[in-house]
Amino acid sequence: MADRPGGVPRTTDDTGGAGARERGERGMDTRVRVHRAPKTLITGNGAVAKIGEEAKKLGASKVLIITDPGVACTGSIAQVEEPLRGAGLETGVYDKAVPEPPMSSVDDIVKMAENGKFDCIVGFGGGSAIDVAKIVAVLVGSNAKVEDFVGVDKVPKKGLPIIAVPTTAGTGSEVTNIAIFANEKLNVKQGVVSGFLIPNIALVDPVLTWSCPPNVTAASGMDALIHCIEAYISVNATMHTDPLAYEGIKLISKSIRTATYDGSNAWARHNMAMGSLLGGIAFGNAGVGAVHALSYPIGGMFHVPHGVANTLMLPWVMEYNMLSCLPWFREIGEAMGENMEGLSDREAADKTIAAFRQLAVDLNVPQYLSDVDIPESAIPDLVEGALTQGRLWANNPRKFTAEDMAQVYRNMAVRPGSKPVKAKKTGAAK
């Protein structure tokens, strides 16, 4: 495994002698590190049946299940409610959580949780429903609004216990200290980052993802892959996050096409759910970088779903990033199953970028701003939005100037052969 360019060497053997380096080894990286994750991870097909006994161990007596209408439609809420009731607990359901949640959308749920005197919150759904559950748990009884907690460590104390049950694979939100919301006033997505948001229990049952339609499987699966990739190249990666990120890349790359086009394939769904979980732990500690920083304004201003916006950005941003850490791109390509034998690091990195592009084509995810109806004239506003993501830029291996950001957006502005998108009055409004 390669040394970190410009950083501390990865090997305890300063001579870098043959055999001294192994994948995942960060050697002399002796910085103080803090790693956090839920105390309890429960995984596997049928794991959701354990939710009742586990909620009881947390001391719960009345549990509020938060989900969204798309998940509610599948009828799978019963799989959460029945074991909770079977364990003697009272339950309530809020099934109107909004995907890609706006900040104001949580107000009614907080009131419901307070009025109903619920003492445990279950987030049941994709990243959207889980993020809502995480923030509701800390807002109950606080008199605060989501806006008050935006940023790092602004949540003053632990709230109600949280059990996160993902139905996508996925954001990894079930294990992270982050919840992401659309700020309707500023037209950007903003994160609340706090150790108090980490769920007490993450319950990852791959069977719950079987009902995910192909577009959600592809977009949320690519988000999971990007978490692994960005965590792997993050300047805050550690010897603990590297193996998780690498394994996540392997699991997701070999399964995402099958999961998308044959959603009933249990092997692929299991690999995706576990890859996304590993990616969540990896990026929850190592952070994500430029792909997320440049995709948040696309989501915030143009309401492009998070996974789609990230997939759109991936190859364009990584063409930039790879020059700062070529050997890691070789390793990422290897994890994706590419044969790198006989190639230089530069050639191998190019092959990895080509593999990203092929994935987007195979999964039918847009690749140009024009594909999602974003006009070139929006680029200055997109750059302004991206510049506010300082927390994410701090993790990225290559330092981007505002001009670099604009150049990345320009490179991907218009699909060759298609007409430029006309500027609209709505959309990039600020």
Ligand SMILES: NC(=O)c1ccc[n+]([C@@H]2O[C@H](COP(=O)([O-])OP(=O)(O)OC[C@H]3O[C@@H](n4cnc5c(N)ncnc54)[C@H](O)[C@@H]3O)[C@@H](O)[C@H]2O)c1
């Ligand atoms: N907190 C974190 O660590 C973190 C990380 C990445 C992304 N996010 C956030 O998560 C959100 C995206 O989450 P997501 O990609 O999981 O999608 P999502 O939760 O927004 O769900 C997308 C759609 O899929 C439907 N759906 C979900 N599971 C389903 C199932 N099993 N069967 C049928 N339909 C199903 C939902 O009803 C919804 O309509 C964004 O707001 C993003 O910013 C959070």
Ligand SMILES: [Fe+2]
């Ligand atoms: Fe993400």
